Amino acid sequence: MSYSDTAHHGDDHDHHGPAPGLKRWLYTTNHKDIGTLYLWFSLLMFFIGGAMALIIRAELFQPGIQIVDPMFFNSMTTMHAIVMIFGVVMPAFVGLANWMIPMMLGAPDMALPRLNNWSFWIMPFAFTIMLSTLFMDSGGPAGGWTLYPPLTLQMGDSFAFVIFAIHFMGISSVMGSINIVATIFNMRAPGMTLMKMPLFVWTWLITAYLLIATIPVFAGAVTMLLTDRYFGTSFFSAAGGGDPVMFQHIFWFFGHPEVYILILPAFGIISSIIPTFARKPLFGYDSMVYATASIAFLSFIVWAHHMFTTGMPLAAELFFMFSTMMISVPTGVKVFNWVATMWKGAMTFETPMLFAIGFVIMFTIGGLSGLMLAITPADIQYHGTYFVVAHFHYVLVPGAIYSLIAATYYWIPKWTGNMYDEKLGKIHFWTSTIFVNVLFFPMHFVGLAGMPRRIPDYSLQFADWNMIASIGAFGFGFAQLLFVWVVVKCVRGGAKATDEVWEGAVGLEWTVASPAPYHTFETAPSRQLIDKNHF
Amino acid sequence: MSAASGSGYYIPHEAKWPIVGSIGLYLFFMGFGKLLNDQALGTPLLVAGSVVLIVMMFGWFGLVIKESEAGTYNTQVDVSFRMAMMWFIFSEVMFFAAFFGALFYARTFSGPWLGGEGAGGAAATNAVLWSGFDYIWPNNGPGRVGGDYQPMGWFGLPLINTLLLLTSGITCTIAHHAIKDGNRTKMVKWLAATCLLGGIFVLCQAFEYYEAYAHLGLKMTSGIYGSTFFMLTGFHGFHVTMGAIMLFVVMLRGGRKHFSAENHFAFEAAAWYWHFVDVVWLGLFIFVYLV
Numbered sequence: 008m009s010y011s012d013t014a015h016h017g018d019d020h021d022h023h024g025p026a027p028g029l030k031r032w033l034y035t036t037n038h039k040d041i042g043t044l045y046l047w048f049s050l051l052m053f054f055i056g057g058a059m060a061l062i063i064r065a066e067l068f069q070p071g072i073q074i075v076d077p078m079f080f081n082s083m084t085t086m087h088a089i090v091m092i093f094g095v096v097m098p099a100f101v102g103l104a105n106w107m108i109p110m111m112l113g114a115p116d117m118a119l120p121r122l123n124n125w126s127f128w129i130m131p132f133a134f135t136i137m138l139s140t141l142f143m144d145s146g147g148p149a150g151g152w153t154l155y156p157p158l159t160l161q162m163g164d165s166f167a168f169v170i171f172a173i174h175f176m177g178i179s180s181v182m183g184s185i186n187i188v189a190t191i192f193n194m195r196a197p198g199m200t201l202m203k204m205p206l207f208v209w210t211w212l213i214t215a216y217l218l219i220a221t222i223p224v225f226a227g228a229v230t231m232l233l234t235d236r237y238f239g240t241s242f243f244s245a246a247g248g249g250d251p252v253m254f255q256h257i258f259w260f261f262g263h264p265e266v267y268i269l270i271l272p273a274f275g276i277i278s279s280i281i282p283t284f285a286r287k288p289l290f291g292y293d294s295m296v297y298a299t300a301s302i303a304f305l306s307f308i309v310w311a312h313h314m315f316t317t318g319m320p321l322a323a324e325l326f327f328m329f330s331t332m333m334i335s336v337p338t339g340v341k342v343f344n345w346v347a348t349m350w351k352g353a354m355t356f357e358t359p360m361l362f363a364i365g366f367v368i369m370f371t372i373g374g375l376s377g378l379m380l381a382i383t384p385a386d387i388q389y390h391g392t393y394f395v396v397a398h399f400h401y402v403l404v405p406g407a408i409y410s411l412i413a414a415t416y417y418w419i420p421k422w423t424g425n426m427y428d429e430k431l432g433k434i435h436f437w438t439s440t441i442f443v444n445v446l447f448f449p450m451h452f453v454g455l456a457g458m459p460r461r462i463p464d465y466s467l468q469f470a471d472w473n474m475i476a477s478i479g480a481f482g483f484g485f486a487q488l489l490f491v492w493v494v495v496k497c498v499r500g501g502a503k504a505t506d507e508v509w510e511g512a513v514g515l516e517w518t519v520a521s522p523a524p525y526h527t528f529e530t531a532p533s534r535q536l537i538d539k540n541h542f
Numbered sequence: 543m544s545a546a547s548g549s550g551y552y553i554p555h556e557a558k559w560p561i562v563g564s565i566g567l568y569l570f571f572m573g574f575g576k577l578l579n580d581q582a583l584g585t586p587l588l589v590a591g592s593v594v595l596i597v598m599m600f601g602w603f604g605l606v607i608k609e610s611e612a613g614t615y616n617t618q619v620d621v622s623f624r625m626a627m628m629w630f631i632f633s634e635v636m637f638f639a640a641f642f643g644a645l646f647y648a649r650t651f652s653g654p655w656l657g658g659e660g661a662g663g664a665a666a667t668n669a670v671l672w673s674g675f676d677y678i679w680p681n682n683g684p685g686r687v688g689g690d691y692q693p694m695g696w697f698g699l700p701l702i703n704t705l706l707l708l709t710s711g712i713t714c715t716i717a718h719h720a721i722k723d724g725n726r727t728k729m730v731k732w733l734a735a736t737c738l739l740g741g742i743f744v745l746c747q748a749f750e751y752y753e754a755y756a757h758l759g760l761k762m763t764s765g766i767y768g769s770t771f772f773m774l775t776g777f778h779g780f781h782v783t784m785g786a787i788m789l790f791v792v793m794l795r796g797g798r799k800h801f802s803a804e805n806h807f808a809f810e811a812a813a814w815y816w817h818f819v820d821v822v823w824l825g826l827f828i829f830v831y832l833v
Contacts, residue, residue: 013550017614026556034556116553118622121602125560132568136575164579171571178567181633189625193618194551223633227640231773237578238762239688240769242644245672246685248766250652257640320661 014115014529024525033128036120037525038105043422044127045102046415049095050491052134053408056090057484059083064446064480067473070465080463081149082141088152092269093176094134096403099411100272101126101183104211107418108187110516110523111205113196113532118189126183133175140165140172151461153258154229156243156251160236170233177222184215184222191215196515198534202296203541205514206289209296210275213303217264217271220307225261228254252317259310267306270402271299273370273410274341277363279514280417281345284360285352286511291344298337298344305334315386324383331381335374342371357509358432362413365405365440373401376451394454400447404483405440412439412490419497420504424522427497435493438486445479515540552614559602566594603791607808611800620807627811631818634781638822641777645770645829653677653766656684682765691759693767696831699750703743704827707782710739711820714789714813724803726796733793736816740786747779774830781819788812 025031025040035041062083066074075083105123109116117123141147145163148154159166191212195204231242232254241247243254274295282289289295311319311327319327345367354360376398380386389395412435420426449472458469465473504521518540519527573587609615615623654660657677658668668675672684680693694700717732751772754760762772789812795801801809 014553015550017552017554017609030556033561034558036554036557115551119626120553121557121560122626124557125563128561128564129567132564136568136571164581167575167578168571171575175567175571181630185626185629185633188629189622193621193625219629219633220636223637224640224643227637227644231641231644231769233578234762234769234773240762240773241683241687241765242648242769244683244685244687245652245656246683247687247769248653248656248681248683249648249769250656253644253647253652256647257643260643318662 013531014526016526034124036116036124038109038117038120038123039422039523039525041117041123041127042102042105042107045098045105045130048127048130049099049102049411050494052090052094052098053487055138056087056095057487059087059090061480061484063087064477066463067465068477069474070467070470072464075463077463078146078149081151081461082147084461085148085150085152086138086141089137089148090134091403092152092265093173094130094137096269096407096411097180098127098130100211100214100269101187103207103272103276103411103414103418104183104187106422107516108190108208108211109194110519110527111208111514112191112194112199113515113528113537114190114194115526115529116194117186118194119186122182123186126179126186129175129179129182133172133179136168136175137172140168143168153255153262154232155258156232156235156254159232160243166236167233170229173229174226177226180218180222184218187211187215188219196528196531196537198537199541202293203537205275205541206278206292206295206299207272207275210271210278210299213299214268214271217268217303217306221261221264221268224257225265228257228261231257252314255314255317256311259313260307262313263310264303264306267302269407270370271302273366273407274299276410276414276417277345277366278341280359280363280413281348281367283417283509283512284357284363285349285354287348287352288513289344290347290350291340294340295344298340301337302334305330305337309334312381312386315383316390328381328383332378335378338374342367342374353511357416358427358429358436359413359417361433361436362409362416365436366409366413369405369409369440369443370402373398373403373406376401389454391459392454393450393458393460396460397447397450397454400450404447405443409439415490415494417509418516419494420508421516421519421521421523423498423501424504424520425497425501426504427493427501431489431493431496435486435489438489439483442479442482442486446476446483447479449473449476449479513540550616552609552616552619554609559598559605562594562601563598566591566598569594607795607800610808620805623807623811627814631814634818635822638774638777638825641770641774642825642829645774648766648770649679653679653681680767680771682767686765688761688764688768689759691761691764691768694750694754694758694760694771694831696827699746699753700827700831703746703750704823706739706743706746707820707823710736710743711817713739714816718809718813721796721801721806721809722803726799726801729801729809730793730796733789733796737786737790737793740782740789740816744779744783744786747775747782771830774826778819778822778826781815781822785812785816785819788815 025037026034032040032044062075063080066080105117143163143165145165147165148159148162148169150159150162191208231240234240235242235244241249243249243251245251278289278295309327309331311323312331315324376394380389380395380398416427416432453469453472456469458465506519506521507517508521515532515537518532518536569587570591573584573591576582577584577588654677655664656668656672657675658665659677675684682688682691713732713735717729717736720728720732760768760771762768792809792812795808
């Protein structure tokens with residue numbers, strides 16, 4: 008490569024430190040600062056979205072309308088999803104990408120630092136609009152996060168603001184993804200070839216492509232909703248020659264890849280953590296890369312499995328059933344590779360490893376119930392029940408959220424220079440894992456017995472399991488306060504972390520000091536260092 | 543690395559424009575939302591947001607241009623910009639893909655189903671709900687939403703617009719060859735021609751819309767045909783306007799002796815964008831007007 012291997016800085020008053028005060032955070036172009044902002048933002052949103060979930064579970068604690076108005080209940084299910092997807096999991100992964108990708112590649116920063124700042128600083132404004140709809144006269148969005156017409160078109164005035172908030176977030180996602188693609192292709196240190204990159208970088212590269220390809224489609228779909236509502240177009244009205252089902256097709260063309268946007272970076276995190284604590288190289292690195300790419304490709308041709316009961320030609324139902332089942336092949340490759348990595352490893356069970364193993368087991372439970380849902384005739388029975396809720400919460404909570412928690416425990420010594428409290432971390436893991444199963448496992452039972460989702464009341468025979476699930480929900484929610492305590496404690500102090508932090512850790516991020524200096528790899532690492540520290 | 547470039551990857555510190563942009567977008571969206579709902583302060587917020595966004599663009603692009611002309615950027619920074627523009631254009635392609643997808647879906651699947659074709663319940667749905675509706679394209683649905691209208695033919699203005707945009711692609715390429723030969727004056731001249739053609743295109747389209755509303759009875763509310771017609775051509779027209787503004791800025795910069803034979807990324811980015819709107823138009827001309 009003909010590129011120089013150094014970096015230089017503009018507007019430099021103090022070459023190696025951040026600007027003082029609030030300006031540092033508002034104007035920053037530093038990938039570590041922006042990563043930190045993203046992570047704190049998503050932690051805050053995690054508790055907002057979590058509070059909404061607890062309102063839902065409090066209402067469902069007993070049958071009958073107990074606590075909230077049914078319309079508000081509908082707003083809570085809708086907003087809980089929007090906040091958790093767009094406000095928690097996605098920004099948290101972008102935050103990790105910001106912190107880790109430049110360090111993993113031996114790059115001085117992200118490729119487009121000013122754009123990076125904008126990608127973050129859109130998020131608080133976009134979510135101000137989104138959350139403010141809850142306080143409008145007409146109430147927040149209540150037709151489900153999928154915004155299906157015609158129901159969603161019957162919303163009150165807050166509809167326009169929901170649509171614009173989605174556009175606003177979309178701008179952030181697309182800019183952030185473009186930045187990540189440019190960073191990975193253009194900022195790697197000389198000698199860091201693509202197949203030497205950590206899997207977290209690989210999974211993010213593929214995720215970024217999914218985002219660039221699908222977020223604009225989502226923007227198009229919600230724009231059509233907006234014009235149907237305010238400008239008299241007929242995209243989703245049969246009377247005008249359109250079709251409400253068409254929205255579902257366009258939405259899920261975005262929505263299914265979105266599901267993988269929420270899980271592929273998690274795969275990358277787990278693929279980083281398991282080799283460290285098994286003290287063995289990752290089993291099947293190449294197959295992991297190809298499996299990730301296959302999952303991404305398949306994600307574009309499975310969307311209508313969300314619509315088996317909506318009405319489609321039989322040939323389409325069969326196609327989407329088989330294409331969906333094919334996804335279990337590359338996903339299976341990944342699960343087997345993680346297990347094979349642990350096989351005969353010199354394993355230790357520090358908190359990140361516990362969460363990673365929890366991920367592998369419980370994500371697989373969610374994957375298997377997904378396989379059940381993929382079978383069209385079976386899905387016609389399960390569709391719209393709590394079984395679906397159990398399925399996607401297993402892949403998202405002990406899946407995506409566990410990977411985020413694992414990543415935090417794994418890298419926080421590098422971010423702060425301090426070790427977290429291992430004992431509290433372990434308590435956090437075990438309370439979370441017990442309660443998350445108490446919360447979500449009974450949903451399989453009530454779902455198979457026919458309890459519909461998104462309804463504030465239910466038939467008496469579902470009462471026992473719902474009460475148990477609600478107890479699990481409050482237990483899991485309060486266990487996360489412990490997580491905040493561990494994080495805050497670690498930021499404020501603790502045993503000093505070494506540069507390597509973990510005995511078996513591999514990767515360039517472990518070659519810099521702990522805490523990582525404000526600027527890292529202003530001079531690219533040597534090829535020898537890269538060759539000693541890659542997967 | 544070109545001789546004029548600074549050494550090493552340039553990492554800017556302290557950018558105030560992004561937060562200004564966020565405030566601008568926030569005001570813009572809040573204003574637009576209020577305006578749509580007939581709430582107070584809609585228009586003032588919308589205007590304020592637009593002004594802030596325009597100020598942001600002048601400030602941000604101005605800063606980047608200044609840094610570029612000062613030779614702050616090396617080849618590697620240039621590659622980052624190129625990748626960013628490329629994938630930005632790809633994201634725009636996917637935005638249009640959603641609307642083309644809606645057009646194809648309505649024409650190939652849901653339209654004929656409404657007319658009773660196909661297996662499943664289509665025939666019964668047609669008989670019970672929309673008895674007597676025969677599917678043909680274009681249509682405004684079994685409810686005849688928006689009233690009687692005539693579809694927009696391809697001959698006349700749309701054909702002229704096709705020729706205008708294709709010609710502008712050629713003039714843009716001539717301008718590109720000119721700057722590659724280091725001939726800045728020639729570049730400015732041919733860019734002026736390109737902008738002029740783009741401007742005429744937008745005027746023709748405005749006239750076409752006037753014709754549609756005034757004489758053909760064709761409106762945005764004319765069922766699925768009116769919806770797809772105006773949304774596709776409308777978003778395209780907006781992108782032509784953006785592209786023409788980009789080329790116009792590049793032309794002005796050429797007049798100020800910016801760019802060299804080796805170093806003219808802003809020109810190339812605007813030209814890529816221009817070719818992108820050109821290709822989208824060809825798709826429109828074929829699928830919206832011709833077939």
